[in-house]
Amino acid sequence: MRSWRSDRSPCRRALRDLQTYLDGEADRDTSWRVARHLSRCEDCFGDADTIRAIKDAVARLRVAPDAGALVRLRRLLDTLPEPDAAP
Numbered sequence: 001m002r003s004w005r006s007d008r009s010p011c012r013r014a015l016r017d018l019q020t021y022l023d024g025e026a027d028r029d030t031s032w033r034v035a036r037h038l039s040r041c042e043d044c045f046g047d048a049d050t051i052r053a054i055k056d057a058v059a060r061l062r063v064a065p066d067a068g069a070l071v072r073l074r075r076l077l078d079t080l081p082e083p084d085a086a087p
């Protein structure tokens, strides 16, 4: 399958390293290369922005679990009848 960016190998390389870069786990050369590409390529910059927003949203969900929801869930489970042992 041929993607719309398949003829632009700098984009493919940048996108391949983007995840590592956004995780802060890319080495110095890779970080530099991705950052430079993002500063010059509007398409990849947009992709990076989207991925960053998704990662931020997921991180927020992990950092701040809804304690109230957990309490309500436990209360709800307490109101349920015990399951029958015999089918």
Ligand SMILES: [Zn+2]
Residues within 6 Å of the ligand: 010, 011, 012, 014, 037, 041, 042, 043, 044, 045
């Ligand atoms: Zn690009």
